[in-house]
Amino acid sequence: MPRKTVLKVEIERVSILDEHGNYDAALGDGLIPDADLVRLYEAMASCRYLDEVAFKLQRSGRMGTYPQNMGQEAGSLAAAYVLDNEDWLVTCYRENCGLFWRGVPMESILLHWMGDERGNAMSRAHFATPIAVPIGTQMLHAAGLAWASKYRGEKRIACTFFGDGATSEGDFHEAANFAANLDLPVVFCCQNNFWAISTPGSIQCSAPTVAQRGIAYGMPCLQVDGNDLFACAYAVKWAAARARTESKPSFIEMVTYRLGDHTTADDARRYRDQAEVDVWKERDPLLRTRRHLEQKKLWNSSKEEAMQVRVKTEVDAAVKRAEEIPAPPVADLFNSMYAELPAQLAYQRDTMQTHSLASETAAKAEGH
Amino acid sequence: MANLNLVQAINLALIQEMEKDDRVILLGEDIGLNGGVFRVTDGLQKRFGERRVVDTPLAESGIIGTSIGLAMAGLRPVPEIQFDGFLGPAYDQICSHAARMRTRTRGAYTVPLTIRVPVGGGIHAPELHSDSPEAIYSHTPGLKVVMPSSPYDAKGLLVSAIRDPDPVIFFEPKRVYRAFREEVPEDEYTIPIGKARVVCEGTELTLISWGASVIQCMESVEKSSKSIELIDLRTIYPLDLDTIEASVKKTGRCVVVHEAPFTCGVGAEIAAQVMERCFLHLEAPVQRVTGFDTIMPYYKLELNYLPDAARIAGAIDDAAAY
Numbered sequence: 001m002p003r004k005t006v007l008k009v010e011i012e013r014v015s016i017l018d019e020h021g022n023y024d025a026a027l028g029d030g031l032i033p034d035a036d037l038v039r040l041y042e043a044m045a046s047c048r049y050l051d052e053v054a055f056k057l058q059r060s061g062r063m064g065t066y067p068q069n070m071g072q073e074a075g076s077l078a079a080a081y082v083l084d085n086e087d088w089l090v091t092c093y094r095e096n097c098g099l100f101w102r103g104v105p106m107e108s109i110l111l112h113w114m115g116d117e118r119g120n121a122m123s124r125a126h127f128a129t130p131i132a133v134p135i136g137t138q139m140l141h142a143a144g145l146a147w148a149s150k151y152r153g154e155k156r157i158a159c160t161f162f163g164d165g166a167t168s169e170g171d172f173h174e175a176a177n178f179a180a181n182l183d184l185p186v187v188f189c190c191q192n193n194f195w196a197i198s199t200p201g202s203i204q205c206s207a208p209t210v211a212q213r214g215i216a217y218g219m220p221c222l223q224v225d226g227n228d229l230f231a232c233a234y235a236v237k238w239a240a241a242r243a244r245t246e247s248k249p250s251f252i253e254m255v256t257y258r259l260g261d262h263t264t265a266d267d268a269r270r271y272r273d274q275a276e277v278d279v280w281k282e283r284d285p286l287l288r289t290r291r292h293l294e295q296k297k298l299w300n301s302s303k304e305e306a307m308q309v310r311v312k313t314e315v316d317a318a319v320k321r322a323e324e325i326p327a328p329p330v331a332d333l334f335n336s337m338y339a340e341l342p343a344q345l346a347y348q349r350d351t352m353q354t355h356s357l358a359s360e361t362a363a364k365a366e367g368h
Numbered sequence: 369m370a371n372l373n374l375v376q377a378i379n380l381a382l383i384q385e386m387e388k389d390d391r392v393i394l395l396g397e398d399i400g401l402n403g404g405v406f407r408v409t410d411g412l413q414k415r416f417g418e419r420r421v422v423d424t425p426l427a428e429s430g431i432i433g434t435s436i437g438l439a440m441a442g443l444r445p446v447p448e449i450q451f452d453g454f455l456g457p458a459y460d461q462i463c464s465h466a467a468r469m470r471t472r473t474r475g476a477y478t479v480p481l482t483i484r485v486p487v488g489g490g491i492h493a494p495e496l497h498s499d500s501p502e503a504i505y506s507h508t509p510g511l512k513v514v515m516p517s518s519p520y521d522a523k524g525l526l527v528s529a530i531r532d533p534d535p536v537i538f539f540e541p542k543r544v545y546r547a548f549r550e551e552v553p554e555d556e557y558t559i560p561i562g563k564a565r566v567v568c569e570g571t572e573l574t575l576i577s578w579g580a581s582v583i584q585c586m587e588s589v590e591k592s593s594k595s596i597e598l599i600d601l602r603t604i605y606p607l608d609l610d611t612i613e614a615s616v617k618k619t620g621r622c623v624v625v626h627e628a629p630f631t632c633g634v635g636a637e638i639a640a641q642v643m644e645r646c647f648l649h650l651e652a653p654v655q656r657v658t659g660f661d662t663i664m665p666y667y668k669l670e671l672n673y674l675p676d677a678a679r680i681a682g683a684i685d686d687a688a689a690y
Contacts, residue, residue, distance in 0.1 A: 117473070122476050141434075147434060151438075170457075177430065178424065337471055338470070338510075338512075339533035342605075345606070
């Protein structure tokens with residue numbers, strides 16, 4: 001036989017609670033208890049409201065560029081819910097919901113986008129890495145963090161989030177290859193939201209699924225409905241178990257949609273049709289979860305109203321706290337560079353202040 | 369005391385730090401079973417096992433990116449990038465993350481990482497195996513850049529680099545790897561990062577260099593009739609400006625020698641610093657003897673590119689006669 005098939009692959013897709021309200025009780029059994037589901041819904045609502053507020057803050061000049069998370073809340077939240085609190089969460093910048101569930105304060109995220117590095121001064125107790133702006137680079141850090149756990153014989157694993165665009169970056173492929181070949185306990189979660197700013201998924205990946213990119217590295221892969229909290233939880237649980245017990249990576253493609261612009265500096269109307277956005281608005285993870293809760297008699301409009309008041313109070317208080325933090329001392333610029341400040345940097349710090357003072361004095365003397 | 373070359377001195381430093389500190393792990397291409405292409409890590413995988421001396425996939429960004437994760441988790445990774453010219457693929461991880469993590473997180477996360485890189489020309493190597501990119505990384509805030517020129521210094525500086533709480537790029541001059549041996553104590557010692565060495569004292573001219581060029585400078589000093597003070601920087605960033613200043617104020621003349629290209633080389637920074645600090649003491653403009661603003665040539669012309677004793681002597685004469 002000169003030619004024979006040496007590999008055939010299949011990719012499974014998991015959907016538990018679909019956009020029409022159909023719920024797969026067998027797959028969803030025991031995954032998320034009712035009380036938790038209510039809390040998870042509230043967490044998504046809170047994150048969504050923060051997005052609205054952040055947008056207005058940016059438009060009114062009270063915050064810098066901000067990337068809205070709208071539409072993508074389910075994936076990172078499900079991961080944070082399913083993982084142990086001491087598993088690494090290695091995210092990019094559209095995973096607020098998961099980070100808040102983990103305990104990262106809302107004002108930290110706000111502070112970061114308000115142009116203050118102290119927003120990224122994550123407490124080490126949260127096992128969450130700082131917001132990663134360059135695309136795709138954080139997956140290698142996840143592999144390294146997971147490697148350190150394995151090296152020390154700890155049970156801690158690493159779960160990393162990235163977009164479909166990031167799977168075009170070389171670092172994604174290096175991270176997948178390292179994790180697979182060195183047996184590192186990593187859960188790769190690709191939030192396929194179809195758009196990398198204006199670049200459509202078809203320019204990132206010509207294969208029928210992003211999920212199969214994991215197959216190339218010998219990882220088991222799943223595609224899930226990324227707006228389905230249950231399906232995301234199911235997949236992360238599956239991958240986390242494999243990471244924890246076998247010290248091996250897995251790849252999950254969460255199919256979702258970026259309902260907002262890429263950031264407040266972007267205008268998505270330039271490159272995509274409103275009709276497409278409208279389709280995805282019907283698949284919104286919040287809407288779906290709320291309908292499911294209502295169906296189960298766990299939610300109603302008066303609960304919704306009461307929650308919206310709570311959420312507004314919570315978010316407004318976080319904004320107030322973030323805005324009340326004054327700019328860091330200028331010396332921080334230098335003092336945060338090294339454990340021990342090199343002499344030539346100390347000289348720059350000290351003379352910069354002298355020069356500033358000198359020019360202020362000169363300006364005053366000239367009557368400005 | 370043992371009589372060691374630079375390769376053996378680094379090997380010994382790695383052994384001693386690994387024995388002392390379980391957080392130190394080595395990773396890179398061909399460093400395990402093969403002992404590295406220059407044999408710097410020879411025997412270490414056999415000694416410490418595959419858990420601590422790890423052969424990685426062939427991917428420089430992957431090596432540095434995973435090292436950053438290892439370091440953020442509290443380990444002390446010592447990755448090897450096989451050749452200077454292969455730092456390119458790792459540039460993003462080094463400059464966008466290793467260098468920035470401390471300040472980005474205001475110290476919540478740090479990257480205590482030592483990146484070992486064979487550097488420079490003069491060994492008849494192929495393209496991209498002979499470059500001197502120290503200025504690029506010295507221009508990147510958040511990194512420290514070290515380049516020893518002797519086995520003794522290499523051991524003491526590598527120990528300091530591994531223990532340093534910030535990322536260090538540790539350049540190992542290939543031309544010196546097996547050029548000579550010297551007495552290297554078995555006992556633990558460190559050489560502080562950021563401290564230059566006065567190789568020989570003199571009164572008429574200050575000659576400043578680092579890495580393999582120090583050897584050519586020593587030759588020039590021996591042949592010269594003038595009283596020359598030779599400074600081996602040992603660390604490129606942070607610069608030991610006090611040692612430079614004290615010397616140039618004494619001699620009034622300064623020549624800087626490096627393999628890397630002329631424009632925006634570290635020599636330019638030293639010349640500017642000398643002008644700012646020693647202007648009224650200078651008897652002549654600072655001279656630079658460097659590689660050219662050309663691509664590092666293939667090996668048939670590499671000796672025409674690299675500063676040699678004759679070019680250095682010419683610059684010394686020019687500065688002295690000014």
